[in-house]
Amino acid sequence: MIPTVVWGTGNVGRAAIRAVDAHPMLSLVAVLVSSPAKVGKDAGELSGLGRHLGVPATDDVDHVLSAGPRAVVYAASGDVRLDGALEDIGRAVRAGAVVVSPSVYGMYDCRNAPPEIRDVLLEAVEAGGGSLFVSGVDPGWANDVLPLLVSGLGSDIDVIRCQEIFDYSTYDQEEAVRQLIGMGHPLDYQPLMLADGIPTMIWGGQLRMMARALGAELDGIEETLDRRALDATVVTGTMGEFAAGTQGAVRLEVQGMVEGEPRIVIEHVTRIHADCAPDWPTAPDGGAGAHRVIIEGRPRIEVTVEATDEGENRAAGGNATAVGRLVNAIDWLVEAEPGLFDALDVPLRPAVGRLGKK
Structure with missing residues (x-):
């Protein structure tokens, strides 16, 4: 032992x-x-x-x-x-x-x-x-070993996209949700995790790793960011009230550029309520969260993973799989x-x- x-x-x-x-x-x-x-x-x-x-x-x-x-x-x-x-x-x-x-x-x-x-x-x-x-706890396998494994099932690859879709409404980590990510703050508030360069600091290593495994050379890493306000006030069971007009959803991409085109992309779509930004990607059947790998190429391949644990704590499934990768x-x-x-x-x-x- x-x-x-x-x-x-x-x-x-x-x-x-x-x-x-x-x-x-x-x-x-x-x-x-x-x-x-x-x-x-x-x-x-x-x-x-x-x-x-x-x-x-x-x-x-x-x-x-x-x-x-x-x-x-x-x-x-x-x-x-x-x-x-x-x-x-x-x-x-x-x-x-x-x-x-x-x-x-x-x-x-x-x-x-x-x-x-x-x-x-x-x-x-x-x-x-x-x-x-x-x-990574986001979880890491969804941004490295899973997309690389799935890439080996195709012949031609145009873009590899790793997507996290998550509803924070039952996440038991209020400081991270409100202060680091900015949920519930006015849209002119600058949360640390959405500041220029921070997404690259967090996820850039995974882009470089995937590029290395694929034998590709990155020209650089670029970021995109979109934020949406809540149309109505919502109340969560773990963190209380999030007022109408404050940030209710975030969509960001960290893009690995190859010959001027985004070829390896890590995308995060996070909400404090399912009704915010309904036109953005969602989990299957309206679920609270999922991790998805999309290989645009021939053939086009899409794999979605949903993990649940600890009842109503919607982050727990992802945390558990991230931990499983490490402990195992x-x-x-x-x-x-x-x-x-x-x-x-x-x-x-x-x-x-x-x-x-x-």
């Missing part, structure tokens, strides 16, 4: 605890939290498993890492605390652990990551012999040489030993 730590118990961390518990080759040995209110609570309670796992949460990072865990699922946020996330991940890698995480956007494409991020993590690998694999890579990473890995390095693993198990 591979002794594994889950660091963080938010939307991603809850799913990570469940995934580690389900994996036949992993053993959950510790759960790290930052909230004093969570210290001492059992991992099963924190993850919503409905049963105790006998692993009480702790905030003692030094003690947990000094025990030499073989793997760490780093699920704490890196959105607005990149330096903190890098410091935490670096500590775990220096302790010799294999670390998997969605928290550092700049490491999606580790070969072309910014030096100020990559060099810090390489030093940690060299110092401690650990490893790092970063894959741990045993492969443990056998690999120490280093920095991306989605083209790490194979998509089948759920061996889990068919029919609960």
Whole structure:
């Protein structure tokens, strides 16, 4: 068994605890939290498993890492605390652990990551012999391994489009929805995630990775953005009221340009209510969310994935699949040489030993 730590118990961390518990080759040995209110609570309670796992949460990072865990699922946020996330991940890698995480956007494409991020993590690998694999929580597989897999089913490819369609109305992350994305603010409010260059910082690595896999050279990366206001006030169960006239939907594209044309595109269509921007792409049958890969070419191929988890939390299905990609890579990473890995390095693993198990 591979002794594994889950660091963080938010939307991603809850799913990570469940995934580690389900994996036949992993053993959950510790759960790290930052909230004093969570210290001492059992991992099963924190993850919503409905049963105790006998692993009480702790905030003692030094003690947990000094025990030499073989793997760490780093699920704490890196959105607005990149330096903190890098410091935490670096500590775990220096302790010799294999670390998997969605928290550092700049490491999606580790070969072309910014030096100020990559060099810090390489030093940690060299110092401690650990490893790092970063894959996105949006989820990463929908913007790398899935489109590349589907591309291999065609003969001629004109455009590869990766689409996320999401209704935020039950998402349990109010600060991200209101402040980072701007839902509920006037349209002249500048949310961080919609600022020029930020979408490229987040998703540009995945465009470069796909281009590398396809043997294509990007001329550059361009962004498009559209925002729509709510026609009527809506009230959500988790975040309260969003007033009429404020931002209710966002559509953005990050486009990988090849010979002046957008050939690899990551598109996000997000709403706070299904009635906002009804002319934009929607999930099948009016559902709350989906991930779609569209290959424009010969033949034209379209694949849509819908994942659900945690009842009414509509982000939970996507989070769970993103976590599954990471946790299921741990045993492969443990056998690999120490280093920095991306989605083209790490194979998509089948759920061996889990068919029919609960």
